[in-house]
Amino acid sequence: MFLAFIFGLLFAISLVTFLTGRYSSRFAMAGSVLILVLVAGYLLEVMQGYSGGITGKYSYPLNAEYQIFFSVGINGFTGPLLLAAAIVFPLSIYISLKEKYDGKFYGLMMLAETGLFGVLISRDMILFYIFWEFVLVPVFFLILMYGGEGRNSVALKFFVYTHIGSALILLAIFSLYAYYFSVYGIYTMQMSALTQPSFVSQIPLFWELFIVAGLMIGFLVKLPVFPFHAWLPDSYDVAPYPVTVAIAGGLSLMGGYGLFGIMLGLKSLFPALVLWILVGISIVSLIYFALTAMFQTSIKRMMAYASAGSMGFVLLAFAAGIMEESGVEYNLVLSGGMFQILAHAIIISLLFVNIFFIKLKAGTDTLGGLGGIYREAPVLSTIMLGGLLASLGLPGLAGFIGEFSILGGSFQAIGYLIFFVIFSMIITASYHIWMAQRTLYGPYNEHLGGIRDLSRPEMAVLGAVLILILVLGVFPSPLFSLFSSYAGGII
Amino acid sequence: MTLIAVPGWLESILPMIFVGFAGFLILAIGMKVDSGKAFSSITFVALALSLVSVVWQSYDPVAGSLVTFNPFNAYFAAILIISSLFVTFPALRNLTERRDIFYSLLLFVTLGMLVASFTMNLVVMFVAFEAVSIGTYVMAGFHKTRRALEASAKYFFTGAVSTGFIVIGLSYYFQATGTFDLTAVTIVSRIPLLTALAFLIIGFGFKLAIFPMHQWAIDTYDGSENSVSALLSTGSKILAFMIMLKLFVVGFPLLGQSVFIFFTILAILTMTYGNISALSETRLKRLLAYSSVAQAGYMILVFSAVAYAQYNGMSAGYIQFIVAAGMLYSLIYIFMKGGAFLALNSIGKENPGLEDISGMGTRSPALALSFTVLLLALAGIPLTGGFTAKAWLFLSLINVKLWWLAVIAILNSAISVFYYFRVISYMYRKEPLSGVIISTEKSVIVPVALAAAIVVALGIYFYVIYFILPFVGFLVGG
Numbered sequence: 001m002f003l004a005f006i007f008g009l010l011f012a013i014s015l016v017t018f019l020t021g022r023y024s025s026r027f028a029m030a031g032s033v034l035i036l037v038l039v040a041g042y043l044l045e046v047m048q049g050y051s052g053g054i055t056g057k058y059s060y061p062l063n064a065e066y067q068i069f070f071s072v073g074i075n076g077f078t079g080p081l082l083l084a085a086a087i088v089f090p091l092s093i094y095i096s097l098k099e100k101y102d103g104k105f106y107g108l109m110m111l112a113e114t115g116l117f118g119v120l121i122s123r124d125m126i127l128f129y130i131f132w133e134f135v136l137v138p139v140f141f142l143i144l145m146y147g148g149e150g151r152n153s154v155a156l157k158f159f160v161y162t163h164i165g166s167a168l169i170l171l172a173i174f175s176l177y178a179y180y181f182s183v184y185g186i187y188t189m190q191m192s193a194l195t196q197p198s199f200v201s202q203i204p205l206f207w208e209l210f211i212v213a214g215l216m217i218g219f220l221v222k223l224p225v226f227p228f229h230a231w232l233p234d235s236y237d238v239a240p241y242p243v244t245v246a247i248a249g250g251l252s253l254m255g256g257y258g259l260f261g262i263m264l265g266l267k268s269l270f271p272a273l274v275l276w277i278l279v280g281i282s283i284v285s286l287i288y289f290a291l292t293a294m295f296q297t298s299i300k301r302m303m304a305y306a307s308a309g310s311m312g313f314v315l316l317a318f319a320a321g322i323m324e325e326s327g328v329e330y331n332l333v334l335s336g337g338m339f340q341i342l343a344h345a346i347i348i349s350l351l352f353v354n355i356f357f358i359k360l361k362a363g364t365d366t367l368g369g370l371g372g373i374y375r376e377a378p379v380l381s382t383i384m385l386g387g388l389l390a391s392l393g394l395p396g397l398a399g400f401i402g403e404f405s406i407l408g409g410s411f412q413a414i415g416y417l418i419f420f421v422i423f424s425m426i427i428t429a430s431y432h433i434w435m436a437q438r439t440l441y442g443p444y445n446e447h448l449g450g451i452r453d454l455s456r457p458e459m460a461v462l463g464a465v466l467i468l469i470l471v472l473g474v475f476p477s478p479l480f481s482l483f484s485s486y487a488g489g490i491i
Numbered sequence: 492m493t494l495i496a497v498p499g500w501l502e503s504i505l506p507m508i509f510v511g512f513a514g515f516l517i518l519a520i521g522m523k524v525d526s527g528k529a530f531s532s533i534t535f536v537a538l539a540l541s542l543v544s545v546v547w548q549s550y551d552p553v554a555g556s557l558v559t560f561n562p563f564n565a566y567f568a569a570i571l572i573i574s575s576l577f578v579t580f581p582a583l584r585n586l587t588e589r590r591d592i593f594y595s596l597l598l599f600v601t602l603g604m605l606v607a608s609f610t611m612n613l614v615v616m617f618v619a620f621e622a623v624s625i626g627t628y629v630m631a632g633f634h635k636t637r638r639a640l641e642a643s644a645k646y647f648f649t650g651a652v653s654t655g656f657i658v659i660g661l662s663y664y665f666q667a668t669g670t671f672d673l674t675a676v677t678i679v680s681r682i683p684l685l686t687a688l689a690f691l692i693i694g695f696g697f698k699l700a701i702f703p704m705h706q707w708a709i710d711t712y713d714g715s716e717n718s719v720s721a722l723l724s725t726g727s728k729i730l731a732f733m734i735m736l737k738l739f740v741v742g743f744p745l746l747g748q749s750v751f752i753f754f755t756i757l758a759i760l761t762m763t764y765g766n767i768s769a770l771s772e773t774r775l776k777r778l779l780a781y782s783s784v785a786q787a788g789y790m791i792l793v794f795s796a797v798a799y800a801q802y803n804g805m806s807a808g809y810i811q812f813i814v815a816a817g818m819l820y821s822l823i824y825i826f827m828k829g830g831a832f833l834a835l836n837s838i839g840k841e842n843p844g845l846e847d848i849s850g851m852g853t854r855s856p857a858l859a860l861s862f863t864v865l866l867l868a869l870a871g872i873p874l875t876g877g878f879t880a881k882a883w884l885f886l887s888l889i890n891v892k893l894w895w896l897a898v899i900a901i902l903n904s905a906i907s908v909f910y911y912f913r914v915i916s917y918m919y920r921k922e923p924l925s926g927v928i929i930s931t932e933k934s935v936i937v938p939v940a941l942a943a944a945i946v947v948a949l950g951i952y953f954y955v956i957y958f959i960l961p962f963v964g965f966l967v968g969g
């Protein structure tokens with residue numbers, strides 16, 4: 001009930017934001033922080049003693065005769081994701097305060113957050129799909145109206161690309177729905193019914209492949225991984241920084257949620273061959289994105305590829321976890337994958353926020369134009385370095401936990417293919433370090449003139465996020481046990 | 492619930508009486524005065540009264556073979572009245588002379604639609620259909636611009652040909668079944684029935700503008716005045732769809748497979764052709780016209796699915812579900828398509844291109860928002876009615892295991908996103924590309940905003956199909 005209340009409140013806030021005119025920025029800021037507080041408090045309350053399954057479930061019957069419900073709920077996985085989304089959006093709205101935006105911008109931002117919340121809390125397949133698709137609309141308009149050069153075509157590309165993926169998801173959902181009817185004689189869109197093992201195991205081979213292909217292609221486009229990623233670099237690059245933060249930190253949760261929140265329930269549908277293909281895709285995209293990132297000249301674009309690269313880990317964890325079927329490795333690798341989704345969202349938001357400040361203060365975000373900014377802006381550079389180290393997976397920071405668990409857990413399933421993964425990690429580490437060296441350290445680029453360091457409030461906000469990353473890195477067990485009990489509940 | 496205490500037979504024909512009487516009334520008044528406001532108001536009141544009496548009827552079974560009053564027919568009658576209601580006031584904008592004739596034509600066209608709705612007899616249906624066609628031929632050329640006259644001429648010639656096809660089809664149909672009453676069909680001979688099928692599909696297909704018979708529609712929607720285009724692409728089209736629904740779902744019971752093959756090919760060609768052609772179109776009205784060809788393609792998927800379910804011996808529940816999806820599509824379609832054509836009224840230029848709506852987002856935010864909602868709906872984005880309509884249609888395809896057809900349809904729908912969003916992206920460009928005036932009059936914005944609001948409401952109430960489902964029982968027995 002409280003969950004539905006938070007969601008309704010968020011929706012109301014986003015609608016009101018459109019009308020608040022010149023107060024819209026402050027209103028959106030306050031609203032998103034309020035949502036963050038509510039979500040955090042609510043999670044602390046319900047996640048105590050969580051041991052698998054769905055909590056906080058609330059169903060409002062829309063039509064009793066046809067078993068139609070508006071139902072929401074969270075589990076050990078979506079709860080933390082909700083929190084991550086609630087952290088990312090205030091952050092992106094915070095940096096948007098540094099530039100001039102109108103009420104429409106903030107309204108659309110809040111609408112995007114509403115859609116994202118809807119995706120994460122829906123326990124009804126059609127509701128899930130509606131929000132999944134709906135999120136694209138505000139983001140499309142944000143890129144279209146506030147983006148940089150080439151925004152018209154990039155916004156279109158972003159939408160069409162991800163829309164085609166979503167369309168396939170819809171077909172797969174319908175197949176599940178129709179097949180459920182032909183087995184039990186009941187129409188239902190309830191996620192819990194459509195993913196229950198006793199039903200899933202009855203689906204015949206053809207429909208099995210149809211459902212897996214439809215859902216997986218849709219989720220992989222959103223994730224994204226190698227052959228489906230073409231929308232990502234352009235969208236991240238052309239979108240204004242606040243929107244980039246929202247897409248990279250917020251919307252990237254959706255792909256991961258699709259895999260671990262929905263596909264995990266359908267894991268018995270996956271033939272072994274498909275899993276090996278997924279492992280292959282994940283390794284190719286890990287290496288491909290790492291190599292591509294190396295050759296970027298703009299740090300924003302480089303980090304876009306880095307973000308896509310971390311998603312390779314998520315897919316690897318997913319495929320390897322299903323191969324394990326059960327046991328310690330199963331829990332370890334799946335929890336690692338979920339941790340990676342969450343850590344990536346926070347780390348990549350911090351990085352884009354940092355790059356935004358670099359762009360704001362130094363006037364450029366190209367590799368060639370920067371250099372040695374540590375001399376002028378030590379705090380900014382230090383936080384940036386922290387983010388980069390977290391992103392490359394330095395022990396003690398959040399990025400390490402996920403990657404390490406995935407490596408450790410998947411070895412048994414994928415064997416010596418793990419060397420390719422480690423190889424990609426080395427490339428990733430090297431271009432991160434190299435980038436830090438070129439931009440933050442070394443001789444100062446005198447063309448930049450004087451750079452102001454972060455102000456106190458900015459320092460506080462960014463520092464808080466960095467501390468959060470550090471805390472997650474050294475003390476991951478509360479979250480890890482949530483993920484682990486969620487994964488354990490799926491078997 | 493009875494609205495007025497009248498005898499049953501009178502109550503049933505009350506909707507038609509309102510409309511027909513108002514039509515003659517306007518003609519009579521028009522001899523003395525020429526006041527657009529009065530005519531449009533009378534038309535509006537008559538249509539509204541007619542709508543009320545359609546909706547609030549008890550629908551006791553009335554004996555008689557020529558007319559059938561039941562909720563299924565009433566549903567379509569209501570839709571068709573709404574499509575006329577929508578253009579009533581917007582049409583006034585560009586009317587300069589003989590407004591009485593235009594409005595009485597609109598009323599008589601609606602009368603034809605009503606008669607066609609409330610019958611299951613093919614001859615009555617045909618006559619009413621022709622009444623609608625003749626009225627709309629005149630309306631298409633009413634504004635006497637060169638483009639409108641050309642549009643009307645093309646429409647008339649193809650319309651005449653299609654009438655010929657329908658007449659031949661009807662004759663063969665009678666030879667095959669020995670009756671014109673769709674509810675009492677017993678098949679006597681197969682060969683004439685197949686011939687009838689081909690002729691009737693072509694004949695009615697012209698009006699629905701499905702693929703090989705669509706070209707007139709592009710030119711006619713393009714050339715006619717906006718509100719006439721709106722009526723042609725909503726009312727006239729849904730009328731043809733309804734007649735085909737009655738004809739092919741009820742009237743061809745044993746021809747499942749042939750109907751299926753015919754319609755599947757037509758549907759795939761129509762959707763794909765409409766969408767692909769719209770991709771490269773830069774004139775707005777032609778773009779919308781191509782999009783309405785594509786939409787017709789989605790609609791006739793209903794026939795494929797029904798036929799497939801029939802010849803695979805699936806239970807009536809499946810067929811009812813498909814027909815309900817088609818009915819829902821018709822309802823939502825008139826709002827999104829009619830509204831989209833009416834939105835073009837705001838552009839102070841004939842034959843507007845994409846560049847002419849640039850800057851609408853800043854100059855008229857309310858209109859731009861409404862138009863955007865309608866385009867989103869046409870593209871099938873969730874939380875708009877377009878998604879509701881498409882989702883249930885595709886679901887009914889999956890339901891009868893036509894997964895490959897659903898894949899084709901949904902990929903088509905994904906292609907269509909591209910051109911609808913191109914229009915949107917022009918609308919929200921920061922700098923206007925041309926100096927065309929974009930009107931911000933209330934008379935332009937209100938109908939569009941109303942359509943958008945209804946579309947959103949239908950999108951939010953996603954399970955609206957369960958409200959429609961009971962009506963289908965009157966067409967397909969369960």
